[in-house]
Amino acid sequence: MSNLVPLRDMDERSLEREQRLEEIRAEAEKRGQLRVVGSRPAGAPFPQATPETGYYGIPLLKQPPWTWEIPLYFFVGGAAGAAAVIGAIADYTGADRELVKHARWIAAAGSVISPALLISDLGRPERFLAMLRVFKPQSPMSVGVWTLLGFSTGAAAAAFAGFLHDRYGPSLPLRVMENAGQAASLAFGLPFSNYTGVLIGATAIPVWNKNASDLPLHFAASGLGAAVGILEVMGHQKNRALQALGLGAALFETWEGLRIEGRSQRALEPLKWGASGWITRAGGILSGPLPTVFRAASLLAGKRKSQSLRRWAAWSAIAGSVITRFAWMHAGHVSAREWELPLQNQQSPPSARQR
Amino acid sequence: MSVAAFLTDSTLCIGCKACEVACKEWNGVDEDGLDWSGFSYDNTRAVGASTWRHVKFVEQAPVPGLGGNAAGQASWTFSSDVCKHCENAGCLEACPTGSIVRTEFGGVFIQPDICNGCGYCVTSCPFGVVERNPKDGRAFKCTFCYDRQKVGLQPACAKACPTESIKFGGIEELRKKAEERVEELHRRGMKDASIYDPQESSVGGTHAMFILRGDPRAYNLPPAPEVPTVYLRKGWASSALAAGLLLGGTLLAFLTDGRE
Numbered sequence: 001m002s003n004l005v006p007l008r009d010m011d012e013r014s015l016e017r018e019q020r021l022e023e024i025r026a027e028a029e030k031r032g033q034l035r036v037v038g039s040r041p042a043g044a045p046f047p048q049a050t051p052e053t054g055y056y057g058i059p060l061l062k063q064p065p066w067t068w069e070i071p072l073y074f075f076v077g078g079a080a081g082a083a084a085v086i087g088a089i090a091d092y093t094g095a096d097r098e099l100v101k102h103a104r105w106i107a108a109a110g111s112v113i114s115p116a117l118l119i120s121d122l123g124r125p126e127r128f129l130a131m132l133r134v135f136k137p138q139s140p141m142s143v144g145v146w147t148l149l150g151f152s153t154g155a156a157a158a159a160f161a162g163f164l165h166d167r168y169g170p171s172l173p174l175r176v177m178e179n180a181g182q183a184a185s186l187a188f189g190l191p192f193s194n195y196t197g198v199l200i201g202a203t204a205i206p207v208w209n210k211n212a213s214d215l216p217l218h219f220a221a222s223g224l225g226a227a228v229g230i231l232e233v234m235g236h237q238k239n240r241a242l243q244a245l246g247l248g249a250a251l252f253e254t255w256e257g258l259r260i261e262g263r264s265q266r267a268l269e270p271l272k273w274g275a276s277g278w279i280t281r282a283g284g285i286l287s288g289p290l291p292t293v294f295r296a297a298s299l300l301a302g303k304r305k306s307q308s309l310r311r312w313a314a315w316s317a318i319a320g321s322v323i324t325r326f327a328w329m330h331a332g333h334v335s336a337r338e339w340e341l342p343l344q345n346q347q348s349p350p351s352a353r354q355r
Numbered sequence: 356m357s358v359a360a361f362l363t364d365s366t367l368c369i370g371c372k373a374c375e376v377a378c379k380e381w382n383g384v385d386e387d388g389l390d391w392s393g394f395s396y397d398n399t400r401a402v403g404a405s406t407w408r409h410v411k412f413v414e415q416a417p418v419p420g421l422g423g424n425a426a427g428q429a430s431w432t433f434s435s436d437v438c439k440h441c442e443n444a445g446c447l448e449a450c451p452t453g454s455i456v457r458t459e460f461g462g463v464f465i466q467p468d469i470c471n472g473c474g475y476c477v478t479s480c481p482f483g484v485v486e487r488n489p490k491d492g493r494a495f496k497c498t499f500c501y502d503r504q505k506v507g508l509q510p511a512c513a514k515a516c517p518t519e520s521i522k523f524g525g526i527e528e529l530r531k532k533a534e535e536r537v538e539e540l541h542r543r544g545m546k547d548a549s550i551y552d553p554q555e556s557s558v559g560g561t562h563a564m565f566i567l568r569g570d571p572r573a574y575n576l577p578p579a580p581e582v583p584t585v586y587l588r589k590g591w592a593s594s595a596l597a598a599g600l601l602l603g604g605t606l607l608a609f610l611t612d613g614r615e
Contacts, residue, residue: 017389046429047394049413055575056394058401065474065487085605093609123472123492127452130471134453138584141475142451190598197597198590202583203478204445212586213593220597224604241608248604332478342481342577 054339061204063336066329069121073114074196074325077148078223079230079318080110081193084155086227086245088186095241101162102234106227107185108159111152118148140199144192151192154184194220200332206267206342207335208328215328218256225249225287226321229314237310246313247295253320254288257281267341270334271327280327286320358461359504360526361513361563362533365434365574366540366548367520370396374408374435377515382407382498385488395431401575402436404486407497408512409436413573420544421568432567434574435512435521438463438484438497440562442554443582446476446485446496461526461562462499470494481558481580499562526562533564540566557582 010018049055064070087103090096119128132149136142158181161174197215200208208215228246236242260271260280270276294313298306335341378384385405392398395412402409413432421430444463447455454469455476465476465485472492476485485496500510508514513523522529533550540548551571554560558580567574 020389046414048415048429049394049411049573050415051570051572054572055411055413056392056397058394058575059483060401060575060577061483062403062477062480062486064478082601085601089602089605089609093606095609121474123474123487123494124470127469127471130452130454130469131473133469134451136448136451136453138448138587139451139475140587140590141449141473145451190602191594193601194594194597198587198594199475200478201590201593202449202586203475204481204483204581204583205478208478209581209583209586213589216590216594217597217600220594220601224601240612241605244608244612245604248608336478336483339575342483342580343572343575 051343054343057339059337059339060342061336063333064205064329065123066121068326069117071325071329072322073117073121074219074328075226075322076110076117077114077196078193078219078321078325079226080107080114080155081151081189081191082220082224082227083107083110083230084151084185084189085193086231086242087158088182088189090241091182096236096239099231099236099239099242102231102236103227104155104159104162104182104185106230107151107155107189111155114148115152140195140202144195144199147188147192147195150184151188154181154188157181158185193223200328204342205332205335206338207270207331210265210267214256214259217252221249221252221256222287222321222324225253225291225317229317229321232310232314233318237307237314243295243298243310246291246310246317250288250291250295250313250317253284254292257284257288260284266344267335270331270338274334276327276330276334279323279330283320283322283324283327286316287324288320290316290320358526359499359523359562360440360461360529361437361510362522362524362529362566363435363437363563364520364522364536364566365432366545366566366568367518368410368433368435369518369520370410370412370431370433371517372410373515373517374512374521375399375406375410377511378408378497381500381503381511384495385490402438402484402496404488404495407437407495410434411436411574413569415569415573418569421547432569434565434567435516436574437512437563438499439482439558440497440499441482441582442559442561443557443584445479445481445582445584448582448584449475449479451475458499458501458504460499460501460504462501462504464498464501465494465496467493479583481577481582529564533566536566551576553580556580557585
C-alpha cells in the first residue's frame with residue numbers, strides 16, 4: 001500500500017491519514033460493514049437535505065469554545081460579588097467584625113481567582129490586556145471585564161488595608177483605602193455577582209437566550225447561596241442575617257427549579273432531558289429544596305443540632321452553585337448541537353416553498 | 356465610500372469548490388483534514404475557522420426541473436456559503452477587545468493582531484460562522500478579502516468562480532441584480548427561486564446575499580436570524596432587579612438582625 005513513500009519517511013499528517021485508512025480497512029474486514037463516520041452500509045438510503053431534515057442535520061450554530069474555567073469563574077465571581085455585598089452591608093450596619101473580615105477575604109480571593117480563570121481560558125492569554133482597549137456597553141463581556149477590574153481593585157484594596165490595620169494599628173491612609181475599597185467592592189459587586197447571566201443570555205444559543213430574563217436573577221441567587229454557605233462554613237453558622245439570606249436564596253432557587261421543570265418548550269429541553277438535564281436537576285436540588293429543608297429544620301432544632309444542619313445547608317448550596325454553572329454551560333453545548341432549533345418556528349418565504 | 360457585497364447565485368453554481376481553494380490559497384487558511392462526511396460531496400460540512408468559503412451540496416428527492424438531472428435521479432443544487440457580513444453583526448457587537456470592526460467596504464473584519472481568543476463572538480453569531488482555531492487560539496472567519504479590496508481587487512473567491520455564481524459589487528446594485536435575476540428565473544419556470552437576505556429580521560440584511568431554489572432551511576439558512584443584542588434589554592433589566600434585591604435583602608437581613 002505505502003510502497004511509494006516508506007512509512008517512516010511520511011510526514012505526520014499523511015501518517016495520520018494512512019493510519020485512519022488502515023483502521024477502516026481493518027473494520028471492514030472484521031465486520032463486513034463500516035460504522036465509522038462518513039461511511040454508509042451498502043444499500044442504505046442516502047441522507048437528504050430538505051426543509052424538514054435541514055442540511056443533513058448538520059448544526060448551524062457553533063458550540064461555545066469555553067472550557068471548565070468559565071463555569072468555574074461564573075461560580076467564583078458570583079460568590080465573591082455577593083460576599084462583598086454582605087461584607088460591606090455588615091460593616092455599615094455594625095455587625096460582627098469577624099464576619100466583615102471573612103466576607104472581605106472571600107471577595108479578595110475571588111478578585112484574584114476570577115481574572116486568573118478568565119485569562120487562562122483565552123485563546124491568546126498573553127493578550128488579555130486587549131480587553132482594556134475599549135469599553136463597549138453593547139457587549140456584556142466588555143462591561144463585565146470593566147466591572148471585574150473595578151471589583152477586583154476594590155475588594156483587594158479593602159482586604160489588604162484591613163489586614164494592615166489589624167497588623168500595624170490604625171492610620172488615616174489605611175482607613176481611606178479600606179473604606180474606598182469597600183465602597184467600590186459593594187458598587188461593583190452588585191452587578192459582578194450576576195452579569196454572567198446577561199453574558200450568556202445575549203448569545204445565539206437558544207437555551208441561553210430563551211432564558212435571558214431568568215439567568216441574571218438565577219445566577220445572583222446562586223452566588224448569594226454560595227457566599228452565605230462559604231461564610232457559614234468559615235464559622236458563622238450562628239448568624240441570623242446569614243440564615244435569612246441563605247433561606248431567601250434557597251427559596252428563590254427552588255422556585256427557579258420548578259420554573260425550569262414546569263415549562264415545556266423545544267428549546268428548553270436540554271435543561272430537562274439527557275445528561276445536561278440531570279446535571280441541571282442535581283444542581284437545582286442542591287441549591288434549592290435541600291438547603292431550604294436543612295434551614296427550616298435548623299430553625300426548629302436545638303442549639304447544637306441547628307448549627308450542624310446549617311453546615312449541611314451551606315455545603316449543599318455551595319455544591320449546588322458550582323454544579324448549576326456547569327449545568328448551564330453543558331446545556332448550552334447541547335443546545336448549539338440541536339440543528340433544528342435555528343431553522344424552527346418561523347415561516348419560510350412563500351416563494352421558497354416547494355414540493 | 357462604496358459599500359460592497361457578495362451575491363451568490365446558487366442556480367449558477369456547479370459545485371467545483373474553486374472558491375474554497377482560492378480562499379485557502381490567498382488567505383493561507385489551514386487544511387480541513389481528510390474526513391468523509393457521507394453527505395454528498397460535502398466533506399467540510401460548514402463554514403468555520405479553516406473553511407471561510409464552503410460549498411453546500413443539497414441533495415434531495417427528485418424534483419422535476421431541479422438540479423438538471425435525469426428524471427428519477429436525486430436532485431442536486433449547490434451553494435457557496437460564506438460569512439454573511441451582517442448589517443447588525445452579532446460578533447462585532449459582542450467583541451470585547453474591539454478587534455472586530457466594520458471596514459470601509461461594509462465587511463465585518465477580525466483584526467488578527469488584536470483578537471485574544473475570548474470566544475464570545477463564536478456564541479454570538481446567529482449563522483454559526485465564527486470559530487476559534489484550537490491550534491492558533493484566535494477566532495477566524497471570512498475577511499471579505501479586506502487586503503484585496505484595499506488595493507482595488509475583488510475577493511479571491513469571486514475572482515476564481517468560473518460561472519460567476521459568486522458576484523461581487525456595490526450592495527445596492529447587487530440587490531437590484533438579484534431581483535432581476537429571480538424575476539427572470541420565475542419567468543423561466545423556476546418558481547421556487549428566491550433571494551436570501553434577511554432584511555426584515557434584527558440582523559437587518561446581509562452583505563452576502565444568496566439566490567436559492569427551494570426552502571432556505573435545506574441550505575441551513577435560518578428563516579429569521581436574530582442578532583443577540585436584542586436580548587440585552589431583558590438581561591440587564593433582570594440584572595438590575597437582581598442587584599436591587601440583593602442589596603435590599605442584605606440590608607433588611609442585617610438591619611433586622613446581624614448578631615450571632
